[in-house]
Every structure is written in C-alpha cells, then in structure tokens.
Amino acid sequence: MTIWRPDPSLLRRPAYLSLAEQFTRAIQGGVLANGARLPTHRRLADDLGLSVQTVSRAYEELIRRGLIAGEVGRGSFVQTQSGEPGSPYLPERLGELIDLSILKPVCDQIHLDRMREAFAWLGENLPSSSALSFRPNMVFPRHRQVAAEWLAQCGLDVSPLNICITNGATPAMTVAMMSVAQPGATIAAEAISHHTLKPLSTSLGLHLKGVAIDHDGMIPEALDEICRNSSIRAVFLQPSVINPIATQMSRERRVALAEIAERHDIAIIENDVLGPLIQASVPPMAAIAPDRTLYITSFTKITVPGVRIGYLAAPDRYVSAVTNRHLVSNWMATPAIAEIATRWVGDGTAGELVDWQRKALVVRHAIAGEKLAGLDCRAHPQSLHVWLHLPAGHTEEGFVSQARLRGVAIAPGSSFRIADLGWRPAVRISLGSTTEQELGIGLDVIASMAIGDPEAALLVI
Structure with missing residues (x-):
C-alpha cells in the first residue's frame, strides 16, 4: 500500500474532481509509481471525511483518464505505461463542467430538426442499392457527382472519378496516408498539427517529422531542408484555420510549399474539413498542386456532427491506391448517411x-x-x-x-x-x-x- 495520501485541505468543489486532480498530479509527477495500489474506496473516504460515492466517482474519473485500472477482487492500481496517447478532449461530458x-x-x-427531417425523408426514399448492395460502385456514382459539385464550392475542379466518399475526415486521413507511404516511410507535418496524426502514424508504421512554423504556417525553407536531408514521402498540411493555431495560410506560402513538393516529388495531404465555411479567396493546395495533392473535407464540423461523411479527392496517380486502401480499411462509407449528405448538397440544406x-x-x-x-x-x-x-x-x-x-x-x-x-x-x-x-x-x-x-x-x- 502506498504511503502517499491526498491532502484534504486542498479539496474543492466538486470534491470528486478535486480529488482526481490530486491523484493525477501525484501520478504524473512520479509520486505514485506505475503499479502502485490505491486505498480502497471505503478507507480513503474515511481518511478524507468524504462519502464513498465521492471517492468512487474520483476513481472512475481516473480510469477515464487512463491513469488507473480497477481489478475485481484486488483493488485499484496506477497504470501509467499504456503507451497510448491521451485525447485533448474529455471522452465524456461531465455535468459539472x-x-x-x-x-x-x-x-x-435547427440541427436536430434538419436531421429528423432527413431521416423521415430517408424512410420514404432510401434507394434499394443503399440498403442491399455490397458493391461501392453500385451505391456511390451519383454521390460522387454531387460531391464534385460540393468540392467546387471548396475551390476545386475535380472529376467524380477521383473522389472517394468516406465516413468523415479521420478515415480519409488514414486512407490518404496509406496510399502515399509504405510502413517505415516518413511523412512531414507542421510542428503543431492534428492531434490524431501521431498515433495514426504510429499505427501505420510511419515516421513523423515536425517542420517549423511561423504566423503563416509551415516554413518553406524548413520543409526544403528536411526533404534534402531525409527521405520524405509526403507532407501533411492544414493550411486553413482548422489547424490548432487558427492560421489561414497565404496564397504565396501555399505556392512556395507546392514548389518544394514538386522539387522533391513528394505527395501533399491537405486537411480542409471546414471547406466552404471559410470565406477567403485563398485557393486550396489541391488547386495549386492538383497532380500531387490528396484533398480532405467533411460535413461533421460545418453542418451536423452526426453527418459523418467526408470526401477524399485524389489525383489520377493515387486513385487506384486510394480505392484499394479504402476497401481494405472501411469497405465503403455508410450509404444511408451518404444519402443525407447528397440530398443536403442538392436541396441547399448543407x-x-x-x-x-x-x-x-x-x-x-x-x-x-x-x-x-x-x-x-x-x-x-x-x-x-x-x-x-x-x-x-x-x-x-x-x-x-x-x-x-x-x-x-x-x-x-x-x-x-x-x-x-x-x-x-x-x-x-x-x-x-x-x-x-x-x-x-x-x-x-x-x-x-x-x-x-x-x-x-x-x-x-
């Protein structure tokens, strides 16, 4: 049993969360080592003058954070060596926060109303192919045509044949990375980028190289130096304001990065999930370097979170790889939700x-x-x-x-x-x-x- 105990004088309301924070600091600071056994709920409640329910909620919060694990019949133990990165957001929304x-x-x-209306329409109009077919080519040709119309609003002129419909941006990122780089390859990215990029790269067996940024995004000279000194297969960019530092990259910077990608013959993966939400005259990377850019956008962050549909537009040389990688990782996007996205684009709801x-x-x-x-x-x-x-x-x-x-x-x-x-x-x-x-x-x-x-x-x- 560990000697360390939380300090009751530091407890604040809500007490369970304050208690969980004390344990978090002790675990992350090394005061409580991996594998250390925590007091029972009853014992800690008695020591601190709290209810057993409060202590139980604190332990549940620590389990959510991945800091402890409970074992039936043995108790609760510190767990700090899972190797999995924590998410930047709360996995569950707690009422007090x-x-x-x-x-x-x-x-x-309005968002709930539009979704309910969409499902009511779907109940009457769902095509048989969307319910009964296993073949993506039987389901999605019409959707790809509408997707091309939507991508035009994002600043792209792309053939429907070059569009892969996905279940949102994250599957599109996965497919794009699998399509341009084999396991063991290296991908460059802004020094501050998408929070899933590191764990995704690790899962795919890819190496990730951070590139210096400034107020205008990735610095071209820094990318050029990395490409000259390392074997880079692609660069992942978030040039629009979805990036963490909310930068809208200038056209001049985008052109400079495209020229470097051309010089070193590397692919560009562009994550532009806000698409037409951003009112700016800056063209996407895929319009500047259409022969090497895989472009990603989606509906979840600009319409309704439940419409988990995204578009991955790829140049001709990557279309076959994108199609095959999507088949093996997702097979196809959910047809019923794709029907909603397609209808919304066509009738103006989107x-x-x-x-x-x-x-x-x-x-x-x-x-x-x-x-x-x-x-x-x-x-x-x-x-x-x-x-x-x-x-x-x-x-x-x-x-x-x-x-x-x-x-x-x-x-x-x-x-x-x-x-x-x-x-x-x-x-x-x-x-x-x-x-x-x-x-x-x-x-x-x-x-x-x-x-x-x-x-x-x-x-x-």
Whole structure:
C-alpha cells in the first residue's frame, strides 16, 4: 500500500474532481509509481471525511483518464505505461463542467430538426442499392457527382472519378496516408498539427517529422531542408484555420510549399474539413498542386456532427491506391448517411447550415474577443476555436488542471505538438461546444487564471 495520501485541505468543489486532480498530479509527477495500489474506496473516504460515492466517482474519473485500472477482487492500481496517447478532449461530458475541450460546430434546434427531417425523408426514399448492395460502385456514382459539385464550392475542379466518399475526415486521413507511404516511410507535418496524426502514424508504421512554423504556417525553407536531408514521402498540411493555431495560410506560402513538393516529388495531404465555411479567396493546395495533392473535407464540423461523411479527392496517380486502401480499411462509407449528405448538397440544406454556422461564429468570436481581451490569442472569424498562449510562469498541465477544478475543460496545446520547434505553452479553447452563456462563464474563468498568479491557491467559482 502506498504511503502517499491526498491532502484534504486542498479539496474543492466538486470534491470528486478535486480529488482526481490530486491523484493525477501525484501520478504524473512520479509520486505514485506505475503499479502502485490505491486505498480502497471505503478507507480513503474515511481518511478524507468524504462519502464513498465521492471517492468512487474520483476513481472512475481516473480510469477515464487512463491513469488507473480497477481489478475485481484486488483493488485499484496506477497504470501509467499504456503507451497510448491521451485525447485533448474529455471522452465524456461531465455535468459539472463547462466543456470547451472538444472541437465541434455550434449546434441548436435547427440541427436536430434538419436531421429528423432527413431521416423521415430517408424512410420514404432510401434507394434499394443503399440498403442491399455490397458493391461501392453500385451505391456511390451519383454521390460522387454531387460531391464534385460540393468540392467546387471548396475551390476545386475535380472529376467524380477521383473522389472517394468516406465516413468523415479521420478515415480519409488514414486512407490518404496509406496510399502515399509504405510502413517505415516518413511523412512531414507542421510542428503543431492534428492531434490524431501521431498515433495514426504510429499505427501505420510511419515516421513523423515536425517542420517549423511561423504566423503563416509551415516554413518553406524548413520543409526544403528536411526533404534534402531525409527521405520524405509526403507532407501533411492544414493550411486553413482548422489547424490548432487558427492560421489561414497565404496564397504565396501555399505556392512556395507546392514548389518544394514538386522539387522533391513528394505527395501533399491537405486537411480542409471546414471547406466552404471559410470565406477567403485563398485557393486550396489541391488547386495549386492538383497532380500531387490528396484533398480532405467533411460535413461533421460545418453542418451536423452526426453527418459523418467526408470526401477524399485524389489525383489520377493515387486513385487506384486510394480505392484499394479504402476497401481494405472501411469497405465503403455508410450509404444511408451518404444519402443525407447528397440530398443536403442538392436541396441547399448543407449551404443553409454552413451560412448559419458562419453567423453563429460571429457571436462566439465577439464573446471571446471581449472575455480574452489583452491576452495572447490567435483566432480567425470562422475558426471553431481560439489558441491561447499562456503567460510566463504558467504550465499547460497546471493551467488545464486548475481550469478543471474551477469547472472548465480545455485542451492542452501539447496534444497537438509534433515537434518542439519554437514551442510555447498554450491551450485550445473550443467556441462551439456549449451555449453562449456557458462559453462566457468559461472564458471568464480562463481569463482570470491567465492574468492571475500561477502559483496562487485554487479557487472555487
């Protein structure tokens, strides 16, 4: 049995979460070693003057975080060597917390209404091929034609034959990476990038090389140097504002990166999941370098989260590989949901929801601008988040932990770090994951922490 015990004088409301944070700091700080046995629920409750239910909830929270494991008949043990990276967002939304950790669009009754209307229509009009066929080519030709129309709104002129319909952006990323690189190959990416990129690369047996960035995204000279000194097969880019630092890369920068990709004959994987939501005249990488860019967009973050459909547009030389990799990893996208996406593009619902989202984000950014005024933030008028650089003296771990103890969940910047090049502690704050009122309250908490003493005692909101 371990000697360390939580300090009851440091407990704050909600007590279970405060207790879980004490254990988290002890585990991550090495005070509690891997395999250490924790006190029983009853014993710890008696020691701290808490209810058994409170301790049980604290242990459940630690299990959610992947820090402990419970074994029936033996007790609870520290588990710090799973080797799996933690997600930047909460796996479950807890009622006491204002959750600004998960990136999602602003949602209201209109989104539920449109989905219910879509399913009612689907019940009357579902094609037999979408319900009964195993053959993607029997299901998706019509969908690919409509997808080409949608991609035109994203700035692309692409043949339906070059489009693979996927169950959202993550499967499209997986297929794209499998299509351009064999296990053991190396892919370059911005030093701060998509949070799934590292675990996905590891799972596919790929090496990941971080490339230095500045205010305009990936630095071309840095990519050129890495390509000259390493065997790079592709570069993964998020040139639009979906990237963690909310940068809208300039056309000049995109052209420079495309020229380097051409010079070294490497593929470009472009993640542009916000697509037409971003009002800008900057063309996508796939329009600048169409012969080597695999372009990804989806509907989940710009219409309704439940419409998990994405489009992967590939140049001719990768179409066969994309088709085969998608077959072996997914077989095909879910036909019924693809029917909804196709109908929405055709009848204008998708465009309606994109316009609605754009207007809702104006309000959210106004709230963020007021609440975080004077702090070192990065955002874009159509970004779903704010990237906040922490003031000197604050650590990500401490800032995120204190925010949670004060009722607010945010994502640590380290979850998006591919390389330490020019790294500054930061957090990502989602603007669309809750109500306007909760967003304002949550941002007030974050702002008060950012301007306060990083060593100050934890407070209660």
